[in-house]
Amino acid sequence: MFAFLIRRIIQAALVMLVVASIAFLMFRFLGDPISNLLPEDATVQDRAEMREKMGLNDPVVVQYGRFIVDAAQGDFGQSYRNNRPVSDLLAERFPATAELVLVAASLALALGIPLGIYTALNPRGWLSQGLQVISLLGISVPTFVTGILLILVFSVSLGWLPSFGRGTVVDLGWWTTGFLTVSGLKALILPAIMLALFQMTLIMRLVRAEMLEVLRTDYIKFAKARGIPNRMLHFKYALKNTLIPVMTIFGLQLGGLIAFAIITETVFQWPGMGFLFIQAVNFTDVPVMAAYLVLVSFIFVVINTLVDLLYNVADPRLRAEKKPARGV
Amino acid sequence: MSLLELDNIVVEFPTRRGPLEAVKGLSLDLDEGEILGLVGESGAGKSITGAAITGLIEPPGLIRSGEVRLRGERIDNLPPEKMRRIRGKEIGAIFQDPLTSLNPVYTVGDQLIDTMRVHLGLDQKAARKRAVEWLAEVGIPAPETRLDQHPHQFSGGMRQRVVIALALCAEPKLIIADEPTTALDVSVQAQILALLKRLCRENGTAVVLVTHDMGVIAETADRVAVMYAGRLVEIGDVRQVIEDPLHPYTRGLMASIPQIGNRDRRLTQIEGAMPGLRNPAPGCAFAPRCPRAMDHCHSIRPVPQSAGTGQVACHIYGETQ
Numbered sequence: 249m250f251a252f253l254i255r256r257i258i259q260a261a262l263v264m265l266v267v268a269s270i271a272f273l274m275f276r277f278l279g280d281p282i283s284n285l286l287p288e289d290a291t292v293q294d295r296a297e298m299r300e301k302m303g304l305n306d307p308v309v310v311q312y313g314r315f316i317v318d319a320a321q322g323d324f325g326q327s328y329r330n331n332r333p334v335s336d337l338l339a340e341r342f343p344a345t346a347e348l349v350l351v352a353a354s355l356a357l358a359l360g361i362p363l364g365i366y367t368a369l370n371p372r373g374w375l376s377q378g379l380q381v382i383s384l385l386g387i388s389v390p391t392f393v394t395g396i397l398l399i400l401v402f403s404v405s406l407g408w409l410p411s412f413g414r415g416t417v418v419d420l421g422w423w424t425t426g427f428l429t430v431s432g433l434k435a436l437i438l439p440a441i442m443l444a445l446f447q448m449t450l451i452m453r454l455v456r457a458e459m460l461e462v463l464r465t466d467y468i469k470f471a472k473a474r475g476i477p478n479r480m481l482h483f484k485y486a487l488k489n490t491l492i493p494v495m496t497i498f499g500l501q502l503g504g505l506i507a508f509a510i511i512t513e514t515v516f517q518w519p520g521m522g523f524l525f526i527q528a529v530n531f532t533d534v535p536v537m538a539a540y541l542v543l544v545s546f547i548f549v550v551i552n553t554l555v556d557l558l559y560n561v562a563d564p565r566l567r568a569e570k571k572p573a574r575g576v
Numbered sequence: 577m578s579l580l581e582l583d584n585i586v587v588e589f590p591t592r593r594g595p596l597e598a599v600k601g602l603s604l605d606l607d608e609g610e611i612l613g614l615v616g617e618s619g620a621g622k623s624i625t626g627a628a629i630t631g632l633i634e635p636p637g638l639i640r641s642g643e644v645r646l647r648g649e650r651i652d653n654l655p656p657e658k659m660r661r662i663r664g665k666e667i668g669a670i671f672q673d674p675l676t677s678l679n680p681v682y683t684v685g686d687q688l689i690d691t692m693r694v695h696l697g698l699d700q701k702a703a704r705k706r707a708v709e710w711l712a713e714v715g716i717p718a719p720e721t722r723l724d725q726h727p728h729q730f731s732g733g734m735r736q737r738v739v740i741a742l743a744l745c746a747e748p749k750l751i752i753a754d755e756p757t758t759a760l761d762v763s764v765q766a767q768i769l770a771l772l773k774r775l776c777r778e779n780g781t782a783v784v785l786v787t788h789d790m791g792v793i794a795e796t797a798d799r800v801a802v803m804y805a806g807r808l809v810e811i812g813d814v815r816q817v818i819e820d821p822l823h824p825y826t827r828g829l830m831a832s833i834p835q836i837g838n839r840d841r842r843l844t845q846i847e848g849a850m851p852g853l854r855n856p857a858p859g860c861a862f863a864p865r866c867p868r869a870m871d872h873c874h875s876i877r878p879v880p881q882s883a884g885t886g887q888v889a890c891h892i893y894g895e896t897q
């Protein structure tokens with residue numbers, strides 16, 4: 249287990265190094281930072297001084313090393329657009345994205361798992377078949393279309409829920425939350441639904457497929473032949489076997505949820521990191537783009553590593569990989 | 577009174593090309609504590625017969641007609657919840673593959689304890705104690721530690737021992753064992769069968785032992801039933817059926833057992849194949865392959881009649897007897 253942990257951490261570090269290198273290349277190939285930072289009428293002298301000050305005259309290797317060391321400490325320099333440290337900007341925006349993703353993920357799990365179980369246990373019921381059709385729609389309709397439809401219905405026509413922004417947020421000092429006000433909660437509903445919909449349908453279909461598979465296995469048939477009641481058969485014997493792979497895939501999807509949040513945040517003008525990133529792209533604000541890339545990758549890598557570890561704990565077959573079965 | 581009676585059961589699977597009768601009217605009796613071997617080539621309907629007894633025929637398959645009786649009480653038409661209580665408690669089952677029969681994410685202890693708690697109304701502690709005893713009973717060393725291990729930590733033979741413990745732990749009076757050793761190493765097979773036989777003898781448990789292996793039957797069974805194309809063709813005491821088989825199909829089957837000491841161990845297969853179950857011909861299903869077929873064999877179906885130590889369905893033993 250310990251060796252496994254070390255191995256995974258080394259792998260994660262390597263992935264992050266690659267990502268950081270890509271971020272570094274963005275600096276070198278996307279626009280000239282000097283012209284972004286200095287006013288239009290800056291003299292050649294000014295420019296030269298700035299270059300020297302920013303270390304742009306150093307050999308590439310030195311610049312690269314400096315970038316990696318700074319990045320590892322969370323320092324991505326100043327935003328070209330508003331001259332504030334990039335890390336501050338991201339820290340400001342992080343809670344909005346985190347809350348959105350958290351709510352969307354919970355929603356997706358809370359609905360997707362029961363619906364998946366229901367459709368697996370009643371495969372021929374009309375409700376199951378209806379859900380299957382709807383879930384197919386949920387998977388194939390682009391998320392921004394569902395987002396716009398949600399806005400049309402619930403904001404424009406019915407006027408029940410806001411179509412943009414986070415509502416009133418409460419500043420806890422280190423975190424701004426929308427959970428504590430009515431307008432904050434109302435503002436969360438539509439974006440969370442939009443972000444959750446795809447994941448929810450995915451989880452539902454996954455749980456259904458897994459569970460149907462598990463219900464066909466010999467160990468379920470044998471348990472049935474031993475007179476294990478249906479409740480225990482479905483919700484204990486079959487469910488755990490179903491959820492282990494589902495949770496793994498969901499964990500891996502969680503990073504995707506953060507990335508997908510870019511679209512949701514854009515549609516709903518949600519002041520999160522994704523929205524910040526889109527704005528940064530419009531201004532070729534490379535430090536913000538680079539930092540976003542590195543941060544999201546970092547979250548991805550951390551989640552994947554954790555999921556791997558948890559999967560190892562949850563599945564006894566993997567946990568005891570090293571212990572050979574004893575003889576007859 | 578017999579423990580189990582199958583009374584002319586017909587098992588049918590509706591298929592796209594019309595209904596398929598996998599079992600075409602099968603009757604047999606089983607006494608308490610008796611071990612009945614059920615043999616026949618692949619597709620003869622052995623497993624389906626077992627499933628008909630445990631009420632586990634997979635829908636849309638169904639028992640079209642006939643009755644299954646346990647101690648004289650009909651069980652084939654019970655509501656699902658009543659039948660569930662019988663499964664495990666009155667009728668146990670052992671399947672072919674010990675590697676896949678155990679739930680991989682629960683310890684063998686969990687699975688034993690659940691089964692006993694469901695049927696015997698034991699509390700957790702008592703059930704755990706019984707579970708340890710059962711593991712010891714089926715010959716698993718260090719049962720206390722083994723109880724909390726997962727199936728993958730056991731070898732194939734050990735797993736089949738656990739499966740036997742699971743099938744017997746609620747003390748059923750009847751076990752349907754469907755090729756319980758086929759998936760195991762030859763060296764382990766004999767041990768497992770000996771174990772099954774000993775436990776069933778000790779507890780007075782009757783067994784329907786489904787197998788292809790006549791050697792297994794000879795070692796284990798009291799009586800043998802031979803199936804062909806969904807029907808019983810011969811049933812009788814093990815000694816008589818093996819040493820002096822009456823039905824031409826059973827004779828062919830016995831001739832196909834490799835002789836011990838015979839260098840050439842290839843099976844002398846019976847020529848031809850079992851007919852499809854769909855659109856059966858009117859006469860004896862074995863007629864196309866039967867070396868002794870007579871004219872009327874192709875048009876008149878033989879019915880089981882008393883012969884030897886049991887019954888035979890063949891015109892040779894028909895009217896003349």
Ligand SMILES: Nc1ncnc2c1ncn2[C@@H]1O[C@H](COP(=O)(O)OP(=O)(O)OP(=O)(O)O)[C@@H](O)[C@H]1O
Pocket residue numbers: 589591596598616617618619620621622623624625634637853
């Ligand atoms: N679910 C099903 N649907 C349709 N036909 C089935 C189904 N299950 C079994 N059958 C048919 O019933 C017949 C008997 O099958 P069964 O499994 O009882 O054979 P068996 O004697 O156990 O053979 P084997 O020795 O190969 O296990 C087979 O010909 C098979 O085609």
Ligand code: SF4
Pocket residue numbers: 823824825860861862863864866867868869870873878889890891892
């Ligand atoms: S009834 Fe006729 S065909 Fe059938 S087994 Fe007997 S002799 Fe052969």
Ligand SMILES: [Mg+2]
Pocket residue numbers: 622623624754
């Ligand atoms: Mg079979």
